Amino acid sequence: MTDDAYLVLLDGTAANLGVPPSAVGELACMDTPAVQGWLGAQGITAASPRLRLLPPEETSAVPEEAERLPVPLSDDELSRVRNGSAPPSIARLEEELLAYRSCADGRDALLTRAFAAGVPAHRIAELTGEDLTAVKAAGSR
Structure with missing residues (x-):
């Protein structure tokens, strides 16, 4: 190849x-x-x-x-x-995988911004569809 x-x-x-x-x-x-x-x-x-x-x-x-x-x-x-x-x-x-990648880029930064703005972990999980445990882990970084 x-x-x-x-x-x-x-x-x-x-x-x-x-x-x-x-x-x-x-x-x-x-x-x-x-x-x-x-x-x-x-x-x-x-x-x-x-x-x-x-x-x-x-x-x-x-x-x-x-x-x-x-x-x-x-x-x-x-x-x-x-x-x-x-x-x-x-x-x-x-194409769906590329769309997923573009949506997932910046995920951690977005979660950090949400925590910094005062959005509660349970609400972030609800809005993003992320697991609450993963959201809390991202917020503790």
């Missing part, structure tokens, strides 16, 4: 690998001279139906003869590529 994501030109049955770059939104790498030069050398545009973007874990499935270019992706971009290449049921669950 490689740590690089790849832009790949695919034909035939391999064309179901990865995702079209346009399906995952803006990608910083698509505007780089390296990618623009590679696309030009291949005689295609970023909208080509043959162009696919693969996360690192899928690159071993790329046919040996396929033209490919390693591309740098941010963590957010890579997450969108992985989500876009997952089956729809998995993609929906991944």
